Amino acid sequence: MLRKEQNDILTQTGPGTPMGALFRSYWLPALLPEELPENECPPVRVKLLSERLLAFRDTQGRYGLIDEFCAHRGVSLWFGRNEENGLRCPYHGWKYDVTGQCVEVPSEPAESGFCQKIKLKSYPLVERGGILWAYLGSREKQPPLPEWEFATMPASHRFVSKRVQECNWLQGLEGGIDSSHTSWLHRGELEKDPLFKGSKGNQYNLDDTKPYFEVVESDGGLNIGARRNAEHGKYYWRITQWVMPAFSMVPPRADHPMGGHFWIPIDDENCWTFNYEYHPVRPLHADEVHALKTGKSRHVVYIPGTYRAVANKDNDYLIDRAAQKAGITYSGVAGFAMQDSSIQESMGPVVDRTKENLVTTDNGIIMARHRLMRAAKALVENGVTPPGVDPTHQKVRAVSIVLPPDQPFKEAAKEQLKARPGMAHASV
Ligand code: FES
Ligand SMILES: [Fe+2]
Numbered sequence: 531m532l533r534k535e536q537n538d539i540l541t542q543t544g545p546g547t548p549m550g551a552l553f554r555s556y557w558l559p560a561l562l563p564e565e566l567p568e569n570e571c572p573p574v575r576v577k578l579l580s581e582r583l584l585a586f587r588d589t590q591g592r593y594g595l596i597d598e599f600c601a602h603r604g605v606s607l608w609f610g611r612n613e614e615n616g617l618r619c620p621y622h623g624w625k626y627d628v629t630g631q632c633v634e635v636p637s638e639p640a641e642s643g644f645c646q647k648i649k650l651k652s653y654p655l656v657e658r659g660g661i662l663w664a665y666l667g668s669r670e671k672q673p674p675l676p677e678w679e680f681a682t683m684p685a686s687h688r689f690v691s692k693r694v695q696e697c698n699w700l701q702g703l704e705g706g707i708d709s710s711h712t713s714w715l716h717r718g719e720l721e722k723d724p725l726f727k728g729s730k731g732n733q734y735n736l737d738d739t740k741p742y743f744e745v746v747e748s749d750g751g752l753n754i755g756a757r758r759n760a761e762h763g764k765y766y767w768r769i770t771q772w773v774m775p776a777f778s779m780v781p782p783r784a785d786h787p788m789g790g791h792f793w794i795p796i797d798d799e800n801c802w803t804f805n806y807e808y809h810p811v812r813p814l815h816a817d818e819v820h821a822l823k824t825g826k827s828r829h830v831v832y833i834p835g836t837y838r839a840v841a842n843k844d845n846d847y848l849i850d851r852a853a854q855k856a857g858i859t860y861s862g863v864a865g866f867a868m869q870d871s872s873i874q875e876s877m878g879p880v881v882d883r884t885k886e887n888l889v890t891t892d893n894g895i896i897m898a899r900h901r902l903m904r905a906a907k908a909l910v911e912n913g914v915t916p917p918g919v920d921p922t923h924q925k926v927r928a929v930s931i932v933l934p935p936d937q938p939f940k941e942a943a944k945e946q947l948k949a950r951p952g953m954a955h956a957s958v
Contacts, residue, residue, distance in 0.1 A: 532883040532899065539903060541698045541880050543795040544580035548906040552775055553579055553666070555909065555919050557676045559792050559804040560664035561585055562692055563657055566593065570612045579666060580797040584608055585655060586628070589615045593655040594628025595664050601632065601648050626650055659683070660690040661804065677921035678777070679949040680789070680806045686813035689822045691829045692804045693867070694837050695793070699776060699801040700899075701874040701881055702793035706778035707898060709756040709770050710891040713739040715869050718859040723866065725807070725818065725827035729783035731930050731958040734758045734766040741768075745894045746940050750774055750923025751901065753947060754894035755939045760932045766958065767939045769929040769947065772898055774905060774918035779928040780828075782957035787814060788928060789828055799879035802837075805829055805867070810927075811954050830867045839868055847872040925949035930958045 532540070543550040558578065565574050566587040573586035575598060582598040584607050592615075598606055600619040607626070610617040616633055618625040624645075625634040630652030638644040654672070655664050659681025665672055680688045695702055705711070712720075713735050720732040738758035745754050750773035760766040768781040771790070782788035789807035796802060805828040807814070814822075825831040830839040841848040847863045849872075854862030863872045888896060901917070908914035917923060929946045933939060946956035 531886050534884055537883045540899060541700055542798050548910050550579055551910055552906045552916055555667055555916050557663040557665050558794050559661045561662040563662055573608055575608050577796045579795050586612055586617050588628050592628045595655040596630040596652040597650040600624055601650055673919045674921050677924045680808035683808050688808035690806045692802050692837055693830050693839055695801050695803045695871055697875045698798055698880045699793040699795040701877055702801055702803055703776055704895045705870050705874050706791050707754055707770055707772045707894045709768055710741055715860055716866055719866055723826050724821045725786050726783050731783050734760055743891055743893050745897050750918040752897055763935055764932050765935055767931050767933055769939055771926045771928045773923055774916055781928040781930040782955050788955050825865055828867050841868045843875050927955055929956045931956050932958055
C-alpha cells in the first residue's frame, strides 16, 4: 500500500515532476523506424512524458523530434510541409530544421536575422536496434546510446513491436515484474503459444502455483527470482530482470527467443508498451517471425493503420466466457499481451494504491517502487544519476534455471544473468 503522495510521485511524469525528471535521464523508446519510412515522409505526432512533440525525417534522412506547435501563432506542425531539409508551417510559411531552429520567416527580410532568434524545443532522436530512441533531458547530461542486448543484435535475430496501452505506465511495469500471475492468468497459453510451448519450465509453472519470491538489487534495478518446485528436491527458478525505470525481461522458455517490454509514459493515463524478442545466437525462424507478426507471444493484432489492438477496452477485449469456463483461456481473453493489458487497464487509468492489500509475492513490486522513489529523490535533491543510465547496467539477461536447493540464485546464476555475446541464454 502507498500513501496518496507516493502514488502521485510514481505515476506523474510530466515536466517538473520528480518521476518526470527521472524518465528524462534515459534514452527512451519513442517510435518504430517504420513510422518514418523515407526522407520527406509525413511527420508523426509523438506525445511523451505529457509533452506534445512531432517527429520527422528530413531530405537528408536526419531525424528530428521538435515541439508540435509553430512558434508564430501555435499551429500544429503536423499539418506542415516536409520539404528541402525542413518542416514548413502551412499557415504563414515559417520553416524549421530537425534541431527546431527556425530557418525561414518569409514575411521578414532575411537580413533582419529574425528567424535565427526563433528555436523550437527539440530533442535528439536516434535509430538503434529497430527502435527510434529519444532523450528528453538536459544536453549536458545526455548519456551514451542504449546497450540493451536485443538492440545490439543483427536485425535477423530480433523482432520489435509497440502498442498503445490505456493506463498509467506503472500498472504495465508492475504486471511485467509480477512473475506470480503467470500460473494463473496465462496458464491457458503456456502450452499453446508457439513461442512458449514445449518447455519443461511450463510444467513447473503449472504444477506449482505458489512460488516463493526472492528479490535482490542489481546495479540497474532488481533481479526478481520466483522459485518453484522441480524434481528430486531441486528448484526451478525464473529470474526476471527489471532495469530502471521501465525495462523488463521475462525469463525464457526452452530454445525460444527471449524478450520483454518497456513501458513509456505518453501522459499520466496512457503509455506505449514496446515489446522485443531476440535470440542471442541465431536468427529468428520464419515461422517465429510469422507468429510474432500475427499477435503471438507479447505481440498483438492491430486495428489497421494504428498501434491499438483489435481486442481493446471498447469491446471488452473480445472476452469469451465459454473459453473461460472451459479453461481454454483462464480469463476468457486470448493471448498473453491482451491478457496482461486487459487486467492492467481494468484497474482504471491510474490505480488507487492506497486501497491495495499486498502479499509476499508482491515483494518485487514493493522494492521497485521504493527504488524508483529513492532514485527520483536523489536525482532531484542532489543531482545523482539514477541506476540504469549507465550502459553496463543494461547488459543483462533474464534466466530460467534448475538449481540445487542450497544455492542462492544470485550466486549460482551470476554469469547467466549477464548479457554474454555469442553465448546462448540459460533457459529451461
Ligand atoms: S502559425 Fe505557423 S507560420 Fe504562422
Ligand atoms: Fe503477463
